[in-house]
Amino acid sequence: MFLIGKFIIILGNRKEKKYFKSCSSKLLIMKNIALVLVLMLLVLTAYSRSAYEVVGNNIVINLDAYGIKSNFLKVELWSEHSVRIVSTMGDEFEEYSGIMANRSNEEVKFKVAYAQSDIEITTSHIFISISEKGLVRLFSRDGRKLMVESDRSFEPVNGNKEFYQVSQRFFMNRNEHIYGLGQKNNERLYNLRDQSFDIVQSESSVAMPVFYSEKGYAFIWDNYSKTHFTDEPSGLTLSSEYEKEISYFFINGPDWNTLFSEIQRISGYSKLLPYTAYNLPLKSSINTVKTLENSNITFNHDVFNNTLRQKEKEYYQSATDNKQFENIAALLEMKNDYRLAKSEADGQRPAIITHINTPGIQQYSTVTTAGELPGSWDALKSQVIAGITSSFSGQLHWSTNIGGTSAPGNNDDANDLLTRWYQFAAFTPVMQVVPVSQNGYNIQAGSDNFAAIENALELRNMLLPYTYSTAAIAVRDKHAIMRSLLYDFREQEEVLELSTQYMFGPSMMVCPVTKRDNNLDITLPKGVNWYNFYTGEKSDGGKKVKVETTIENIPVFIKEGSVIPLMATDTVNVYEVRVYPGADGEFMFYYDDKTSMNYENDLYTQIELEYNDRRNQLIINSAEGDYSEFPETVTFRVVLVKDGKGIGNTLCDDYETVVYDGSKTKVKF
Numbered sequence: 121m122f123l124i125g126k127f128i129i130i131l132g133n134r135k136e137k138k139y140f141k142s143c144s145s146k147l148l149i150m151k152n153i154a155l156v157l158v159l160m161l162l163v164l165t166a167y168s169r170s171a172y173e174v175v176g177n178n179i180v181i182n183l184d185a186y187g188i189k190s191n192f193l194k195v196e197l198w199s200e201h202s203v204r205i206v207s208t209m210g211d212e213f214e215e216y217s218g219i220m221a222n223r224s225n226e227e228v229k230f231k232v233a234y235a236q237s238d239i240e241i242t243t244s245h246i247f248i249s250i251s252e253k254g255l256v257r258l259f260s261r262d263g264r265k266l267m268v269e270s271d272r273s274f275e276p277v278n279g280n281k282e283f284y285q286v287s288q289r290f291f292m293n294r295n296e297h298i299y300g301l302g303q304k305n306n307e308r309l310y311n312l313r314d315q316s317f318d319i320v321q322s323e324s325s326v327a328m329p330v331f332y333s334e335k336g337y338a339f340i341w342d343n344y345s346k347t348h349f350t351d352e353p354s355g356l357t358l359s360s361e362y363e364k365e366i367s368y369f370f371i372n373g374p375d376w377n378t379l380f381s382e383i384q385r386i387s388g389y390s391k392l393l394p395y396t397a398y399n400l401p402l403k404s405s406i407n408t409v410k411t412l413e414n415s416n417i418t419f420n421h422d423v424f425n426n427t428l429r430q431k432e433k434e435y436y437q438s439a440t441d442n443k444q445f446e447n448i449a450a451l452l453e454m455k456n457d458y459r460l461a462k463s464e465a466d467g468q469r470p471a472i473i474t475h476i477n478t479p480g481i482q483q484y485s486t487v488t489t490a491g492e493l494p495g496s497w498d499a500l501k502s503q504v505i506a507g508i509t510s511s512f513s514g515q516l517h518w519s520t521n522i523g524g525t526s527a528p529g530n531n532d533d534a535n536d537l538l539t540r541w542y543q544f545a546a547f548t549p550v551m552q553v554v555p556v557s558q559n560g561y562n563i564q565a566g567s568d569n570f571a572a573i574e575n576a577l578e579l580r581n582m583l584l585p586y587t588y589s590t591a592a593i594a595v596r597d598k599h600a601i602m603r604s605l606l607y608d609f610r611e612q613e614e615v616l617e618l619s620t621q622y623m624f625g626p627s628m629m630v631c632p633v634t635k636r637d638n639n640l641d642i643t644l645p646k647g648v649n650w651y652n653f654y655t656g657e658k659s660d661g662g663k664k665v666k667v668e669t670t671i672e673n674i675p676v677f678i679k680e681g682s683v684i685p686l687m688a689t690d691t692v693n694v695y696e697v698r699v700y701p702g703a704d705g706e707f708m709f710y711y712d713d714k715t716s717m718n719y720e721n722d723l724y725t726q727i728e729l730e731y732n733d734r735r736n737q738l739i740i741n742s743a744e745g746d747y748s749e750f751p752e753t754v755t756f757r758v759v760l761v762k763d764g765k766g767i768g769n770t771l772c773d774d775y776e777t778v779v780y781d782g783s784k785t786k787v788k789f
Contacts, residue, residue, distance in 0.1 A: 220478055246370070336375060376607040435449045436450065468717070504632050518602060609645040646662030654675075681703030693755065706728055
């Protein structure tokens with residue numbers, strides 16, 4: 121372009137008449153003209169090859185003859201937060217089949233333009249820059265660098281140019297933490313940096329192709345054959361064995377709640393399970409639970425559909441005919457089964473057990489659960505991490521196999537292990553007690569372990585109003601139930617490596633015991649103060665506390681300003697409402713028929729419980745909603761928590777009674 125400009129200047133300089141006075145000068149000019157025309161042709165050809173075409177919400181870029189090994193690149197704008205990047209060696213792109221995600225036809229507002237030799241695409245939340253080599257750089261809208269492609273490759277499989285072994289590499293900040301990518305053979309991986317492993321679906325692994333970054337973005341690897349993840353100083357690489365294209369999603373929040381809701385928006389929304397699914401279904405042969413069943417604990421036997429789980433196992437145990445879909449073979453084959461299960465429920469809510477956690481599975485009323493697990497402390501810790509990261513796929517409902525599926529053997533602390541597993545499971549979205557071997561577990565009635573497990577199950581029952589309301593609001597507002605502390609405290613460096621602390625609902629921070637140790641160091645996130653659930657003692661946030669644990673329970677802390685409803689008695693519609701002073705707060709108490717799909721038509725009632733700390737007052741707002749069978753009166757026993765009052769799973773006998781008839785009511789402490 122510089123030479124073209126120079127020649128134009130020469131032609132425009134009329135004062136230089138000596139260029140036209142001789143034939144040799146004319147010949148020189150003609151040669152210069154020819155040279156310039158060739159240069160212009162080369163420049164125009166280069167720009168035509170990098171030219172983009174806008175088709176709806178897609179930008180298609182021709183990369184032919186550039187250094188990067190792909191012919192075309194496509195940027196699909198799925199929303200102002202979400203983009204799908206696809207590259208191919210073919211002459212055209214594969215038609216997207218919606219295996220994992222479903223694209224809406226809504227128009228996305230964006231701008232696209234050249235910036236020197238780059239192509240730049242902007243939405244309200246993402247800035248995308250594509251170099252002349254076809255490499256993609258992803259930024260936040262304010263220009264913060266998030267992910268930068270450094271290479272991609274397509275290697276034909278056995279010389280077949282229809283399928284390739286594909287690889288995509290990224291430059292990332294070396295200090296950045298990322299989390300997710302599923303359950304990996306019971307390995308205890310939380311922060312994935314400097315790790316290397318296969319992402320495969322099997323009875324002991326869950327291939328969840330999603331990771332979240334502390335920077336506030338999510339990445340979904342949209343390729344379904346066996347995949348390998350490697351992170352090293354030279355870059356983060358994902359490679360899949362048998363693909364036609366390279367495809368991935370990038371979603372910028374920047375808050376993690378937005379990431380979760382965006383993944384649900386593009387892959388499918390979770391359904392509310394029947395009320396009993398959040399209770400205590402019994403599918404166990406161990407003496408502990410058989411004995412507990414004869415106590416005052418209520419179990420529900422038949423709430424879950426386990427039939428499809430058995431069918432799912434068959435797909436893992438037999439080789440898939442199409443390696444391209446190896447990690448989602450069961451999902452592809454069983455989509456119609458999931459849909460049929462819902463239709464056969466005849467208007468009632470199904471609850472289907474699955475071992476799949478690919479985005480999209482949540483729309484089929486599923487509960488993702490662990491597969492084969494050893495009975496060990498390492499497996500328990502791996503399950504805590506799996507539970508914390510399970511929601512990254514958009515899945516609300518997760519459950520652990522209590523005690524593992526194989527026995528711990530002659531382990532002196534096996535009974536303690538089983539007890540800690542029950543205590544952890546009591547604070548998960550779905551507590552499913554599944555068959556385990558009796559070898560190595562021998563919990564006797566009257567023992568400390570038996571009493572501790574019974575306490576955990578009683579607490580699970582008491583928490584039902586909190587758990588069910590949390591689940592209903594999470595379904596409606598697209599929030600996670602069980603979630604990493606980074607959902608709420610992403611900017612705090614202290615929480616980046618906390619792999620065994622998590623939030624259960626909006627108020628409860630749970631700290632499972634994952635080793636035989638009587639002392640735990642707990643980090644209390646700053647910006648809020650915390651109550652010990654079992655003592656009522658209040659501690660300042662932003663510090664570490666050492667908690668001495670006994671076999672009776674695991675540490676649980678409640679955010680100040682929280683309002684938590686509990687089952688007060690066996691009598692229906694009587695609730696203990698605990699208020700944790702120190703900050704304003706609220707909780708949405710939810711009520712419906714507990715079994716039907718009518719909630720999707722807004723046939724429910726909700727009551728906002730609102731605490732004003734300055735006035736030391738709880739406001740029970742007017743009931744809202746269209747559930748016609750909401751009871752005429754509900755009794756709330758309101759407790760202001762303090763040291764020694766309103767603690768654990770012991771109901772308080774010092775409370776303010778409110779007989780609530782649906783009208784706004786105020787309780788002054």
